[in-house]
Amino acid sequence: MKVKVLCRNPDDYVRDTKKDIQKVHRNYDPSLHPFEAPREYVRALNATKLERVFAKPFLGSLDGHTDSVQCLAKHPKSLSTLLSGSCNGELKIWNLANRKCSKTLTAHTGFVRGICIDSKASYFLSVGDDQTIKQWSLPCTETEVEDAPINTIIGKSIFMSIDHHWKKPLFVTSGQQVDLWDINRAEPLKSFEWCTDSIHSVKFNPLEVSVFGSCTAERNIILYDIRANTPLKKVVMSMKTNTIAWNPMESFIFTAANEDYNLYTFDVRRLDQPVNVHMDHVSAVVDLDYSPTGREFASGSFDKTIRIFEINKGHSREVYHTKRMQHVTCIKWSLDNRYILSGSDEMNLRIWKAKASEKIGKLKKREESAFRYNEKLKEKYRHHPQIKRIARHRHVPKLIYKEAQTIRIQRQSLKRKLDNKRKHSKEGTVPIVSERKKHVVGIVE
Numbered sequence: 001m002k003v004k005v006l007c008r009n010p011d012d013y014v015r016d017t018k019k020d021i022q023k024v025h026r027n028y029d030p031s032l033h034p035f036e037a038p039r040e041y042v043r044a045l046n047a048t049k050l051e052r053v054f055a056k057p058f059l060g061s062l063d064g065h066t067d068s069v070q071c072l073a074k075h076p077k078s079l080s081t082l083l084s085g086s087c088n089g090e091l092k093i094w095n096l097a098n099r100k101c102s103k104t105l106t107a108h109t110g111f112v113r114g115i116c117i118d119s120k121a122s123y124f125l126s127v128g129d130d131q132t133i134k135q136w137s138l139p140c141t142e143t144e145v146e147d148a149p150i151n152t153i154i155g156k157s158i159f160m161s162i163d164h165h166w167k168k169p170l171f172v173t174s175g176q177q178v179d180l181w182d183i184n185r186a187e188p189l190k191s192f193e194w195c196t197d198s199i200h201s202v203k204f205n206p207l208e209v210s211v212f213g214s215c216t217a218e219r220n221i222i223l224y225d226i227r228a229n230t231p232l233k234k235v236v237m238s239m240k241t242n243t244i245a246w247n248p249m250e251s252f253i254f255t256a257a258n259e260d261y262n263l264y265t266f267d268v269r270r271l272d273q274p275v276n277v278h279m280d281h282v283s284a285v286v287d288l289d290y291s292p293t294g295r296e297f298a299s300g301s302f303d304k305t306i307r308i309f310e311i312n313k314g315h316s317r318e319v320y321h322t323k324r325m326q327h328v329t330c331i332k333w334s335l336d337n338r339y340i341l342s343g344s345d346e347m348n349l350r351i352w353k354a355k356a357s358e359k360i361g362k363l364k365k366r367e368e369s370a371f372r373y374n375e376k377l378k379e380k381y382r383h384h385p386q387i388k389r390i391a392r393h394r395h396v397p398k399l400i401y402k403e404a405q406t407i408r409i410q411r412q413s414l415k416r417k418l419d420n421k422r423k424h425s426k427e428g429t430v431p432i433v434s435e436r437k438k439h440v441v442g443i444v445e
Helices: 036-053 365-380 385-392 398-423
Strands: 058-062 069-074 081-086 090-095 100-106 112-117 123-128 132-137 151-154 161-164 170-174 178-182 190-192 199-204 211-216 220-225 233-237 241-246 253-258 263-267 276-278 285-290 296-301 306-310 318-320 328-333 339-344 349-353 440-444
Touching (some): 036 365, 036 385, 069 112, 069 339, 081 123, 161 199, 170 199, 199 241, 220 241, 296 339
Parallel strands (some): 285 328
Antiparallel strands (some): 069 081, 081 090, 090 100, 112 123, 123 132, 161 170, 170 178, 199 211, 211 220, 220 233, 241 253, 253 263, 263 276, 285 296, 328 339, 339 349
16 A cells, blocks of 8 residues: 655755745656746747847947057056057057046157067057157056156167067067067067068967967968078968967967958968858958957957957857947957957047946846856757847948948859859869868968
8 A cells, every 4th residue: 555645854945044035846847847948938039139138338438549549458467457559659558447548658750550568567568650669667557657668779660560479578570571579689689581561460379479470461471480580381362461360279270350351260280271261341350359268359340340250150249330430440358358449540449348248247146047047048049040030130330231231242143153154164164162262372381
């Protein structure tokens, strides 16, 4: 004879104090919950809609420059410190916490072409159109920065870019040639030459610290090693590359911002074709910067927008724009992975959220768990047509929308033309070239 007895442990439903949340007993047997999937789908749909409702990425702007912002530099140890250089030769040190300028320095005559800070944050360097490299002190408090530079090096030609070694007191400059400098010497240690045209961007690898890359006006991307006397490799693209950025988590991956509206992610072990082609901009891509996680990067373009791309996807997950923002000239991703900083032609610096709908400030435990639960639901149902449509939709200015439409029609027309040509030609005379291969002209070693 079977006897069924109800047995309840008071620890399962009795609160320890009155301030605790009521404990609820739940039976997770699937047969008792036949509408679990529809309920979860409605919750995922609502979470996706609310994410778009609360997507307000713009946080504020930093006013003070009297000319276009040309370059930015992040402080390696202080999240609230940012350096910016403008086209009238001014350098400004900003305190992002109170959104005010801490110090203004008259650094160069003409454009400030580049700024870099050493890894110990004891000094920073700037280059400009006046053919000088200037070293400035960078103490703990920004107001203590002296108005005069510590050291000035006069070069033989205009310097277009500068970057500091991640560990040693070395830095590289680019112009008519690439020069490797020691901070304690007035003459370059080495000079690298491989082309006759100017080199407008140079970047050190943050992991393989002896390797750096540069971009030239002759459509080349050149890789160097400071331990060698000659450059390593050269990739010739179909159009000019404006700048490159190295992945901070994978030493062999870098991304190039190109004039043909695309970004190309390369693996240095195989440079004959890019790993990925990132499309969505409708004008030349001017600058980009990786997130500290290495999974995403932000790009700024001449089309007055900022886009955020995932490293393994070809289209952007987010686009930022405002009515007043003009051509984006420089962009940085903050070291805490939460903010994006941009400089543009209309003399403003802007602060954006890396995740448009993220709540700023401290979250309660219940809020954190609710956000995590919603993220899992959105991930689970992300391929459902209704949720996919809402999550993917972005409102962009009419000019960008129309231009994107035109570019799409042009690509379809070209594809249709090649298909017709291939159909009416001898087999093999019109080869099929993948999107990744068609933009690389060749490699020179």
